[in-house]
Structure formats: structure tokens, C-alpha cells
Amino acid sequence: MSDELQVKSGSLRIGDRAPDFEARSTHGVKRLSDYRGRWLIFFSHPADFTPVCTTEFVALARHQEQFEAMDCALLGLSVDSLYAHLAWARAIEQKFDVKIPFPIVEDPSMAVGHAFGMIDENAADSAAMRTSYFIDPEGIVRATTCYPHNVGRSVDEMLRMLAALQLTDKENVLTPEGWQPGDDVLAIPSLSAQDISQDEDWFCHVVKAP
Structure with a gap:
């Protein structure tokens, strides 16, 4: 050892x-x-x-x-x-x-x-x-x-977890609950006060998968 x-x-x-x-x-x-x-x-x-x-x-x-x-x-x-x-x-x-x-x-x-x-x-x-x-x-x-x-x-969950980790390493995104490869993802929330005031979805914004 x-x-x-x-x-x-x-x-x-x-x-x-x-x-x-x-x-x-x-x-x-x-x-x-x-x-x-x-x-x-x-x-x-x-x-x-x-x-x-x-x-x-x-x-x-x-x-x-x-x-x-x-x-x-x-x-x-x-x-x-x-x-x-x-x-x-x-x-x-x-x-x-x-x-x-x-x-x-x-x-x-x-x-x-x-x-x-x-x-x-x-x-x-x-x-x-x-x-x-x-x-x-x-x-x-x-x-x-x-x-x-x-x-x-669950082997399916192990594969899903691995895919999510690899995607979020490659792209600047988040994966939502129950995400599967190919599904839409989430944008990382902006810390800009202007963006927050202008976008009511700033904290949970769904975007197309990369």
C-alpha cells in the first residue's frame, strides 16, 4: 500500500x-x-x-x-x-x-x-x-x-453523472434536475446588477444544449 x-x-x-x-x-x-x-x-x-x-x-x-x-x-x-x-x-x-x-x-x-x-x-x-x-x-x-x-x-445514473460532469467541464453551463445528454441546460446566473434588474429569469435561465 x-x-x-x-x-x-x-x-x-x-x-x-x-x-x-x-x-x-x-x-x-x-x-x-x-x-x-x-x-x-x-x-x-x-x-x-x-x-x-x-x-x-x-x-x-x-x-x-x-x-x-x-x-x-x-x-x-x-x-x-x-x-x-x-x-x-x-x-x-x-x-x-x-x-x-x-x-x-x-x-x-x-x-x-x-x-x-x-x-x-x-x-x-x-x-x-x-x-x-x-x-x-x-x-x-x-x-x-x-x-x-x-x-x-443505478448504472444509468452513474452514466448520467459522468456525462454531466464532462459537459460542465467543457462548457460554461449547469445541468438541471433530471438532465440527460442532449437536454437543455442552464446558464450560469449573472452577477451583474443591471442584468438581474432587466431579466426576470436571471436566476434560472434555460438554454439550448451546446
Whole structure:
């Protein structure tokens, strides 16, 4: 594990640099910094062979090409061993006829989970490790989602979030509630007193998508 993992538990926030680490995975040894230069969704789950996480991994595998088309890599994590990851991936392939194309990192010591604030520093197990981190090409955390163990994540929402982050990075706009790629967007409100006085829609002005 990297020395950069010495981060206070629970301190990672949007806008922070994601802690680097080195760990074994189903695709060999991986470092988070290997993904610099492209987007990354780094997501954790409590344990292998759990029902909700299995459905998530199947859905992510089936949408892999969509993430790749958006220049975004996927990286999974759980506290289980590399051997458990390999057995789980094999079982998924046999049952659902889908291969897991992205790496799954092992974290038996929960060092990564603690560093990313996925679990409290005093936690005895990984029950709370259901977090996703949207990390930009510079290694900065741009968004996070956290789900309980009994509610599955939405892959469609992960794709929507990624598209919104990429659009607002490229264009000087905001995305409204429920925005989907191709929908109208919002102009950033003017701070000019003259503009505010002349435009009754200044605080919520819909514009065509770029």
C-alpha cells in the first residue's frame, strides 16, 4: 500500500485529490495513479458473492463499452481476497454469461476503505463500503455516491453523472434536475446588477444544449 494512504478517515471530500494506492487486483497490480489522464469511477462493495453487488457488477460489465466511449475506466474494490474476487468473477460468468472486464482490487486490511472515508476508522467490518467516486483525469474527486447495503446503485445514473460532469467541464453551463445528454441546460446566473434588474429569469435561465 502507498504512503499516500495516510489520510484521516472520513476526510475525503469533493474537490480533494484521491489518495493513491497500490494493490493486487484481478488484472494484476494496480495503482490509482495508473488512471491519470482519463476519468475513473472507483466503486466499493462490502463483500463478494453478495446479491445486490452481483447485480451491480453484471450491469456495469454490460455497460462497459458506454463507459469506455466516454473515456472512463471502472475499478472495483472489496475487502475480500484476490482469490475470492477471481472465484466470484468466474461464478458471475457462468451464471449470467458476462465477463467482468474491469479490475477488482483486494483490500483485506481495509486500508483503502479507511483512506477514502468509506468506513469509519473504528469500524470492525466493511458493511458501509458501498461508495462510488467519480475521479477526473487530474485525480480529483468530482462527485461521490453512497448507498446502503440493501439498495442497489443505478448504472444509468452513474452514466448520467459522468456525462454531466464532462459537459460542465467543457462548457460554461449547469445541468438541471433530471438532465440527460442532449437536454437543455442552464446558464450560469449573472452577477451583474443591471442584468438581474432587466431579466426576470436571471436566476434560472434555460438554454439550448451546446
